[in-house]
Amino acid sequence: MGRQSRVALLIVLMVTLVTTGRAQAAEQPRYGGVLTWLEYADPGRLDIHSESPLSVLQAVAGIYSGLLQYGPDDPDQWGPDLAERWEASADGLVYTFQLRRGVKWHDGQPFTAADVKASLDRITSPEFRSPRCGTMLTPLVERTDIRDDHTVNVRLKFATPIFLPALASAWCRIVPKHILERDGDLTQPKSLIGTGPFKFKRYVRGNVIEWERNPNYYNPKLPYLDGVKQFILVERSTQVAAAKAGQIMLWNVGPPMRKGEAEEVKQARGDQADVYEWALGAIGVVYMHHQKPPFDNPEIRRAVYLALDRQEIFARAYEGSGMPCVILDPQVFPEYALPMEEVQHGLGCRQPKEQDIAEAKRLIEQHAPGGFDLDVVVRALGPIYTDPAQLIVQQLRRIGIRGTMRTMESAAGFAAYARGDFHFIGGQGTLINSPDVHDPFSFIFHSKGSRNYSGFHDAKIDELIERGLRGTDPARRRDIYRELQRYILSQPLPQLTLGWYSGYRYVDKRVRNFKPGKLDYEGLTHTNLWLSK
Structure with missing residues (x-):
């Protein structure tokens, strides 16, 4: 699906969901009932301030x-x-x-x-x-x-x-x-004592997380729900089966469904559920540890950039959803994102790939004669990570890098990444935390960013990000972030941007007042949701 078609589809879906929301708003909200919700991974440690997995935020x-x-x-x-x-x-x-x-x-x-x-x-x-x-x-x-x-x-x-x-x-x-x-x-x-609309009820590892209504919430009219039950379902086949059976009423967070899975769910549920495509506000990145050989050599990193076909990865692994190569998604940051015509001239982004692959082979032969073996690690969160990682392994073999994919449990993977315990991460998604354009740059590319897993420092990147943080003039900020994108697109950084994800979400029509947001991290408290029966 082309960019214009995707944008048109998103507009139609937004209008449909907003119109549905308005129609539902005319109904009288109903108190009671328990919302069932997909929790895509076992969160482990539940400290909202010290942990970074989305599964932790969803849990609390x-x-x-x-x-x-x-x-x-x-x-x-x-x-x-x-x-x-x-x-x-x-x-x-x-x-x-x-x-x-x-x-x-x-x-x-x-x-x-x-x-x-x-x-x-x-x-x-x-x-x-x-x-x-x-x-x-x-x-x-x-x-x-x-x-x-x-x-x-x-x-x-x-x-x-x-x-x-x-x-x-x-x-x-x-x-x-x-x-x-x-x-x-x-x-x-x-330790989970809050002031929010729900009280923490229980957490059974690998099984379920439950909240119950807070009768002393500062808004006495809310929440409408008696509680929320999050089923911890890690295997993708189990997640899809739960949606098809109506066991879960909401799948609006975490790794999304792909097009084929969404079609399965829609066929099974018919008019009892909505399935929609949505820009997730999430950027996918491959990480090469720049302090460990061979990726301490920028020419080896350049070879990886030239070898990877990001358009093929999005076409095959993501079934055409998402925006390959972009540093900013134009659907999320339309006033800041570079035009696609400019992005396509970035390092490793041009098509067709023959010339880039030939240059990548030359660089490997010059700097690592005979190639090398590589451990390609990803978190075990289903096809959103494993499918592109397998394609990356295949594409790198064309230039003499003999990769083997290895999966890690979600929380263990995050811990290993934070320790710098990796050579090559075959794809990690990062959802933006706030709607401001600085967010993906501060987290992934700044030398102190929490998703800059090897601590790579580029003085120009840091300087531009910090100027953007201090900027108050919108036009000047736009110029700063466009300059930053152009620079990132030209450099063999340890953080190789695959692109920005989109995917399919699911909501049971029993769920009322559901409004998807631009940020996947927001709208997770369910304060205003209610169930029709």
């Missing part, structure tokens, strides 16, 4: 509240949550937040400004190294001060337009100071 999203939030009415718009109102100083350096009064933690303790300070101090501590919220806020926040029990000041290092959208991220939740002091971290179910 409805438990916590933030100062700000995306939704609940519109998942693409941020607004108040625990902070009722806020104001910025004239110089844009100090934000004052007025907190809701009378809010209780799930254990009955009062929520105060001390909890906000403890949370933000933890998140922005350089020693703690929070991989999600910390990566967003640590470069921005100088300190948090308590004015009184219901007022906090947050002082920034510099004025920036991205602070409030970043603070509203689902990863930037406020946690109880008294639980941090008691338990030291939030990795265990007993």
Whole structure:
């Protein structure tokens, strides 16, 4: 499917879902019922501040509240949550937040400004190294001060337009100071005390995660659901079977369905469910460890760029969904993304591939005569990772790199990546955490980014990213990020961008008021969802 066709399809689907949402909004919401939801991996450690897998956020999203939030009415718009109102100083350096009064933690303790300070101090501590919220806020926040029990000041290092959208991220939740002091971290179910619409009920590893309605939520009219049950289904065949049988009502997060799987589910469920294609706000990246031979040699990395056919990977492994080679998805960042005509001239992106492959063979023969063996590792999350990795192995063999694919359990894979325990990651998806364009660059390409797994430092990349963070003029920021994309497209970086994913999602028509957002990380609290029966 071509770019224009995909965009047209997305527009039609957006109109359909929004129209459906409006029709459902005319219905009277119904209280009760338990939403069944797909949890695509066993999350393991449950600390929202210290962990980075999406499965962790999904496991606890409805438990916590933030100062700000995306939704609940519109998942693409941020607004108040625990902070009722806020104001910025004239110089844009100090934000004052007025907190809701009378809010209780799930254990009955009062929520105060001390909890906000403890949370933000933890998140922005350089020693703690929070991989999600910390990566967003640590470069921005100088300190948090308590004015009184219901007022906090947050002082920034510099004025920036991205602070409030970043603070509203689902990863930037406020946690109880008294639980941090008691338990030291939030990795265990007993520590999951929040102020959110749901209370944590239980976690059975490899089986299920359950929430139950918080009767003392600060909005007494919400939530509508009695609870949420997340079935932990790791095997793709089991996930698809659960959707076809109606065992799960919602599959809106995690690795998406491919076109063929979506058609199976739609055929099985008929008019009882909606299946839709959606841009996920997720970038796929291959990682080469630049501190380990042979990838410490940029000419070997250049050979890999030239050998990989990203158009073939998206056509075959993703069944035509997604946007190969782009550093920014034009469907997600239309005002910043380079035109496809320019992207196609990037290193390794031109078609046909014969000339690139010949040059890649020459580079391997010059710098690694006879080629070499390679361990290609991916997380075991089904075909979204294994299918492209297998194609990558095949494509690299054409130039004398003898790769073997190895899968790792999801949490173990993330831990290995964070330790730098790899030579070659055959594809890792990263969902953007906030709607600002800096996000994928700060996480993946900045030298301190939590998804820059080998800690590669490029002074020009860091300088451009930091200028973009400080920029307040929209036109100037656009120029900065376009320059950044052009530079990344021209360099054999250890982070090789495959492209941006899209895929298919599923929602049972019993689920009412469901509105898919631009960010996969938002809309996971289910505060406003209700069931028709």
